[in-house]
Amino acid sequence: MNDWQLVSDSTCDLNPESFDTGDIPFATVPLKILVGDREFVDLPETDPHELLAAMKRFSGASSSACPSPQAFAEQFYKAAHTIAVTITSGLSGSYNCAVQAMNMVLDEHPEKKIHVVDSRSTAGSMVLILRQLKKLIEQGIPFEEIVRQIESYRDSMKIIFSLANFDNLVKNGRMSRAAGVLASALNIRAVATNTSDGVIEVIEKPRGEKRAVERMVALMGRYKDMTGKPVVITHCNNPGAVQVICELIKSTYGTKDSDITVLECACLTSFYAGDQGLLLCF
Template identity: 30%
Template sequence: MSIKIVTDSASDLPLHFFQEHDVQLLPLRVHVNDKEYLDLETIQPHEVFEYIRHGAHPKTSQAAPNTIYDTFESIVKNGDAGIYIAFSSQLSGTYQTSVMMQQEIKENYPDAKIEVIDTKCASLGQGLVVHYAVQLLKQQLPFEELVEKIKAYSHHMEHIFTVDNLDFLAKGGRVSKTSAFVGGLLNIKPLLHVEDGKLIPIEKIRGRKKVLKRMVELMEERGQDLASQTIAISHGDDEHTALELKQLITEKFGCQSFIINSLGSAVGSHAGPGTIALFFLNDTLS
């Protein structure tokens, strides 16, 4: 019996990752200009950011229930076990739907081994959990031990990010509207993190370079053994700033392993262009 890893497109991993590591992808749905698209399948992140720049207001919805069920069923019918590493339940209904599909599978296939993990993570925070799960698979651990280790990585994943304007997140209900503010004219940048799966604004900082410097400071305060970790950076169509942050981190901590990628269409629809997000572990896990 093989163990198959499943995740959704909110993990913001590059498409080649899924292909190279045999990870199954569940696309979230993006709605823009009265059309529905599948994230990473029928719409790409740069297209979403262009729509936003031209005044569109994309909305998103969870992965289709039948897609989730069919994915689980194909794993079971092949005689394998599956672990779905899911987008935070605080930010999407996909986790709850996948639990219902898991229950249906178990009713129809009583011996099925399908585990659904609420990572309480988003973007490449979730993606890094998937990355570590792929590495753990190589150790051929028992199913239950693998599940517990993936949960541990999820629990210890830090998210530090900035957006150009909190209005995008507020309009989508991802942060409290009372927390949103318009700071563009004053060059004020909000800094946020994730707490129990929710997006929480923590600071307001004047200037992009100061925000990046503060992100590195928080990384030093919260991280452990950073030089040996894989660090992830996602961006809202702003690779230049992502690479600038990578350089600061490399100079400060000597990190060598990075995953840098654009926000996917689903997460990017809510975070907006100019978002920069940093992900790392706050504990050393073996």
């Protein structure tokens, strides 16, 4: 049995084989996306382009399903100390299922130390939390103090994202068809962030990708001092916009290339962000 391990649900957009956690084992627990009678399991080998194509062809509402408590518990049994990170509980039941798994495992093995972090965000915010956990664990800090520090670190995180495609919102009844058609016709990009409770809040509705990208980068400085801060950019089929964002962040805040990480959306994040979606986490 391992002494330490890190666990995340698959909305972190990380491949466990390529994410460097040093000597600390890292595992992801996949969510699922249901499109008609097709099920897409959010694994590294599942193609998000195929998912998006299936969603576009399907006229009905698609949905996501969080991992079962048993899926999390299988991982929690493997180490003496485990910290798990999940997508915001404001969007998914993943956090609640992980907490159920934690309680189940602790009932059987009260000597274990397990904690579940509600990221109150997703994607790059979870990456930053996992990287910070790695640093704290390697420093030999006691479990309870790591929990205190990582919850505080989580509270300092922010995500700003932009949606370019509203089809999924319309099909799932979260936006009227008329509003969706109008937004597309006017080339509107919804720019949103997360509240302190992890709920989505639309803050601006610029027209066109260029303006949306400029506003996203400008808003970063409104939320925190960006000096020396790492940034994770996640995108869904939009590498051109990412290149512009990287240059704007570097010129606006003096951010180094080494402090910027770019990831492609995996399936679940693609489901929420939609084609051409952009997420900035810092």
